[in-house]
Amino acid sequence: MSRSLLVDLAFYILSAGAVVSAWLVFRTDSMVRAAYWLLVSFVAVGGVLVLLSAEFLGLVLVLMMAGEMTIMAVFMVMFMMNPAGLNPMTMVHQHRAAVGAGLVAFAGLAGVGLVADFPDRAAPSDAPATAELGTELLGDSMLVFETAGVTLLATMIGAIAIASRRGRYGDADAGSLPPELEAPAPKARA
């Protein structure tokens, strides 16, 4: 088999895998399984990115999503009073709103797919895609990405401050006490 035929075959298998596993996210009845079907979908998309000679983006997608889907599963289980996440529960709610949102999103993305002017020249397989990406990130687009990066960092610091063990009413793991009803007497000023 020729190389381009193998690449085409891999593309169709990965694309079908991404679509089918994304569909299974809504067909399963478990929070953990739903999260990991979504991870399978992301891994397949990462594979398509690798086929497009964007290996760095594809691998980073897998790297980030592996941790994020696990965190998402653990958070869903914590919020849902279902300590193991193994009890079956339906994963779809508010059918009408969900169908509407799904149709709007599909129409929007399909419209972009039909209208957009995609480049049709084949990328050379030895193109220095990672180096070009780095030049773009720290060159022309630096302001955009640094702004986004600093915003995300500030959000993370805020989240850590909120989740910190030391809070207004003492250590979180020591059990908190309600504040006193009467304000403590103000200290005499010298």
Added chain:
Amino acid sequence: MSGAATWWLAPLALGAALAGGVYLTAVLDRLVARAVAGVPLGVPDALVAPARGAALLLLSPPAATERPDAQSWALAPALLAAVAAAGTAAIPLGPGLAVADVPDGIVLFGAAMALVMVAVFLHGWSANSAMPLLGGYRFVAQALSYEMPLALVLIAVALPAQSLAVGDIVVAQEHIWNVVRQPLGLPIFLVTAAGLGFWGPLALPDAADVAGGTSVEAAGSALLAWRAARAAVLVAAAAMAAAAFLGGWLGPVLPGPVWMVAKTAAVLVAISAAGHLLARVRLERFVVVAWTVLIPLALVDVFASGILAL
């Protein structure tokens, strides 16, 4: 091994290398345990003991729990072995002698090792049993803590090489190994490697204080597969330590692949000795140390390496 006629050799070579590595890990761990205990080494016995243990597990019956997620439970060991194989594929045994010495090899290794968390959590979660579930949750906290230092020290070794390919990183150590050039790198990497393979002081998800953790309900061939996959992750991490910090295939007299195997074995001995000499740490303490000590040290490592590489 990228020739048109030999592409099918690559998976076979990778499988053979990992199987050999898993066997080597089992033998070395037994020898190190005896050396630490001060009893005679008994090399011939240590050479056959892994096969004896494997045969015993293969012949013992599988275990069942009430309503497990059977597919995920069966998948977890296979996933763990697959990510170990994917990570190992990027590491060359000699110049140009890798299954896939891709331009982004370090990132491939990192992406594969990020999936270790998924495999261990699935293994603990899918048995539908309390202790494995605790082990799975433990590993999520453990993995989130070691992943940042791991990623940072790997970024630091890529800086002097000006490349993310593992082969280029080895070549960049021709004059001075990274273990000397970046003294913080290898110690931090070894801690994260023990965390990756949940080994020794960081064997928290499968620890005795949760009755065996994620593997307590596994038995027979499933338990054998889980242990072998875990050893394969450790082999991948040790091979990466050898390539990224100890000069990979570089060395006098002997051919390159021999040096690479010897260095990987030396790292395996170090990690195994840590398991027999150090007590298991508490998860809370490890998480605090990882976020408040290891990550700042790894950042210092990155900044210092960046300044040196300029």
